[in-house]
Amino acid sequence: MIDWIRAVREAAQSLPVSREWLYSLALVPAIVLLRILLLRLHLRRHPELEIEEKRRVLVMSRNMALLACAFVLLMVWATEIQTFALSLAALAAATVLALKELIMCLSGSLVRFANKQYSVGDYIEINHIRGRVVDINWLNTLVMQIGPNPLIGRLSGKTISFPNSLLLNFPLYRDNVLGHYVVHMFDIPVPIHLDSDAIVPRLEAVLVEKCSPYIDEIAAYLQAVQLEKLFITPPAQPSISRVPFDDKVYNLVVRFAAPVNLRLDVQQAVLDEFIRVQYRLLNDAGH
Known part of the structure; x- marks a missing residue:
């Protein structure tokens, strides 16, 4: 067994592909496959879940899988990233300015996650956007529009996507903060x-x-x-x-x-x- 592992390691080292690429190509699909298996197992064990609950589980599992992939890639490529970052120190200020909106969107997502401001199925209003949340990712939130007349609270059939950076600059109103x-x-x-x-x-x-x-x-x-x-x-x-x-x-x-x-x-x-x-x-x- 030890000889087999040693042979596999020597074969991997002899390939014209770096270990980082091999680890990346192996671990990322493994995380995706694990997410699919766990999601199917959870839904199979809980067939009574309503569609909103299933949608919430689907969105949460997807976001957690993306976070796990990002963390794994960061760990695998840490040395190369550090070297690359040091070589780009002179361009750091320009990079921050260029990625300002992206950083704000990610920061807004972290604020939403930390404070549990809203989730799938909640009724929210922010910056004159009123709707029911149907999807959330690390950059934006998708809602089914309510209105447009403020006295009409029915779903209009249209969707509105807003960047999560709005959470840093505008107050968020949530209708169903008291549950049902x-x-x-x-x-x-x-x-x-x-x-x-x-x-x-x-x-x-x-x-x-x-x-x-x-x-x-x-x-x-x-x-x-x-x-x-x-x-x-x-x-x-x-x-x-x-x-x-x-x-x-x-x-x-x-x-x-x-x-x-x-x-x-x-x-x-x-x-x-x-x-x-x-x-x-x-x-x-x-x-």
């Missing part, structure tokens, strides 16, 4: 001459009707999150606040808690009722 539930808010502009006392009770009745089946359940969940993660969680009770805006309109700020997949239905029900009430009030004023 969300505290949702939106504004309704109302003409200044319409009496809010004739509008708000009707909208509150719709909110209570739509949200009451979940209020106790959500309140208990928010209390558990507050005790476990030491978050200051908002109340689960729905509310409507009246906010002055200018001499033409005032805003009704609607706030409620609901399951993530039902928040748009509740919002649309409130908007439908507002349109009906506004129509009646405007017609009564015209007569």
Whole structure:
């Protein structure tokens, strides 16, 4: 056995290819093959996973495999990289400037990974980009667009890709930070001459009707999150606040808690009722 290993080593050394290339050509495919085998084994052992969970596992395994390949190549080529880096010391400043955007994208990815800011399936908004995350890599994030009207939270069918460098320069908003539930808010502009006392009770009745089946359940969940993660969680009770805006309109700020997949239905029900009430009030004023 020892003689066989020695013979293999001598044969490898006699080849006109450096050991670094041999290790690279052997280890990288091995990592890719291992990732495929582990992914298939995991999916076979958990056939009940939903498509979002499978997508999350797929994306995570791909990114971890890329990281492992990069680490292995760095270790194999460390000596050559060090020599090459020393020879390019005079060009270091120019290289940093040329790779500034790439470095910022990688830095944004590290920030996202370290802080667990979002993952596949989350609803996010950054720099006026609103959508549901469908793919993440080390350079950019792909989302299914929501909107484009801010009061319409449906998927538009379009995808938007943004560089992860945005995470370093703009605030990130995440809707489903509370898991399966969300505290949702939106504004309704109302003409200044319409009496809010004739509008708000009707909208509150719709909110209570739509949200009451979940209020106790959500309140208990928010209390558990507050005790476990030491978050200051908002109340689960729905509310409507009246906010002055200018001499033409005032805003009704609607706030409620609901399951993530039902928040748009509740919002649309409130908007439908507002349109009906506004129509009646405007017609009564015209007569």
